[in-house]
Amino acid sequence: MQDNPAIAILVDSKPQNRTPEPAKVAGIADDFRIIIEAGIAPVSFNATIVRITGKIAFPESVGKLELYSTDPRANPSVTFNYLSSEKDLAQCVKLTQLLELALRSKSIASFLGSNEHRNKPMPTKDELQKLCKTTVRTFYHYHGGCTMGSVVDKNYRVYGVKGLRVIDGSTLLESPGTNPMATLLMLGRYQGLKILKHRKGASFNSPST
Template sequence: MSGKRPKAAGVLFKDENGDLHQAFLSDSRRSEIILSCGAIGTPQMLLLSGVGPRNELEEKKISAVAHNEFVGTGMADNPMNTIFVPFKKPVEQSLIQTVGITKMGVYIEASSGFGQSNDSIQCHHGIMSAEIGQLSTLPPKQRTPEAIQAYIKRKKDIPHEAFKGGFILEKIANPISTGQLRLINTNVEDNPSVTFNYFKHPRDLQRCVDGIRMATKMVQSEHFTNFTQCDKQTTDKILNISVSANVNLVPKHTNDTKSLEQFCKDTVITIWHYHGGCHVGKVVSRRDQKVLGVDRLRIVDGSVFDESPGTNPQATVMMMGRYMGLKILRDRLGKQLVFRG
């Protein structure tokens, strides 16, 4: 970036072989960089490039190109908690197929992510990755079935029954609690530090409690017991099994079955609905999502979202990409967008 007003000039990147390359914009006014690295990658890229809070950049000895105190702020995620559903027989593995949208701002989903066959634990890698938080510290290519099995063997305190059944997932839509993203160092290959502050706002915590109560009643209902062929479980037993089946890096407490507030805090996991960090009106412009104070740089991804529903935001992100793509093309042609119902 150069000149009185910062202007994006190009990108520095590595290919799949690790070789370093540079690509520069042309002199055309239409030439620009569209940053789309996600809610975590995009604010990280801005900070590493010198766009962000000046004092934080100076602490990392990064030249401040454009001061913006809002880069990396307002980070949010839809917190998820699970209730274990015991089965007497092996269950077919499946992804999310049904979503219940409640009036309380809680989304209820079901997943039979685990089964048992010939005394060997079978598990769907996606749900297992969500339930076993420490796997997230491994690079994706190392999250093999063998790595998962090895982790299970190391975790001898996990009851074997925890892998014979399914889960009722409870997620908070449009969480009020937010956090921040900060650089750990200036190495682009190192993850930044991200804090989402799950349940910091009492309204989020209360919605989780309401959702857990609803999920527990569902597991105790006649419809579920007929389906699972299991006797009706007490609330304490359901919560105890659920706490044991859930493995994250949060220390557990002895009152998880007595305090649903503590149960929510101790068993919270992510469903990877990260958003925020480059909000519209604070980091990017409202009209065209161009980075404020910087020319020829635009952001098109979930980092600009103020909120996210409890369901998968993939379709929303794809629609935003299509909208912005059409808008860019029509702006270049001097046309206006026309929408039809």
């Protein structure tokens, strides 16, 4: 099982320069391996802090998912092992450097409440590695816990369990994009139509009809 490591930086904004409809900005770098998102909006209605977040796509670090109960209401044990791969840690350093460059750019300066950080020296590699390890967070794009071929077949039916299908992000081997919601909604509708078609066909061909 995997999750994309993310780093979020909180910065103070200028309320007078805030747009009525908050803008959503996404930047893609390093051959689609780094994705940066920012909303020019406060984290709450009573704060001027805004969040700029970066995500590492295609992580090498692998976690594990374990079931300790047959009760479907019981939560599983999940360990993601964020940045356990040296390559992922190096990518996180590069991601954080890009976030720093974005914050120091003239394009972003008009939205920030203070520009003091622009005059400070860039953090060292060791400082950024420590930052990555202590502040890494989820991007909520969990995947790989129920992959096709290992847990479900090509029709998303769970092996060994009759009448159960899994159609969500856990069946994906990778989650490189900014948000897989639209893809999963499309996949769910497609598989739902296949299930309905199969049921109608089975009902039509049943000896009782």
